[in-house]
Amino acid sequence: MKTVSIAMCVAAYLLSAVILALYPQKKRNLLKSAGEPVFAITRNASPLFFLVIAVAFLVITLVLLRSFGVMIDAIFCACAVLSLELISRDRIASVLAGVYKNALIVDGKCILFSEILSLPTLAYEEDSDVCTLKIVTKKEGAFFISFENSEERRSAVEKILECAPFLKPEK
DSSP, rough: OHHHHHHHHHHHHHHHHHHTTTHHHHHHHHHHHHEEEEEOOOOOOOTHHHHHHHHHHHHHHHHHHHHOOOOHHHHHHHHHHHHHHHHHHHHHHTOOEESSSEEEETTEEEEEEGEEEEEEGGGGGOOTOOEEEEEEEEETTEEEEOSHHHHHHHHHHHHHHHGGGGOOOOO
16 A cells, blocks of 8 residues: 555656646747737736645655555645646746737636637727626637726737737627
């Protein structure tokens, strides 16, 4: 039983190292698919990024030092690895948040303009204090993204419509 837990910890360490090593490559791939930056959206990268990395490795080390049973060890190791994957995705999306030539990166998502079906609220909005934008996509359906203020939203929408004129509402 102890050898199974040790093997899981070694696998968790290796997966964690791979996730962290691939961070720059994931960032480059996202930038490559998004295209040239057009407009930056205000997002603060989580200050917990480095803390989560440290805690994930600490959890794996604790499992290595004191086994809690094979199933619990597997759960702890899986949670540590998944937390690293999630925090790295969140960090990349926060750092790169903005409107790009081919996509919108915001709230942990890279939304290609080709995947967007419509921006329905643009057709009927009149309020100048609106700080959200409804997006309808092929894969994820409808969801809202929020902006720091109405000016940032207006500028982002303007840039999105410049990059993807087919999203302009019909009058």
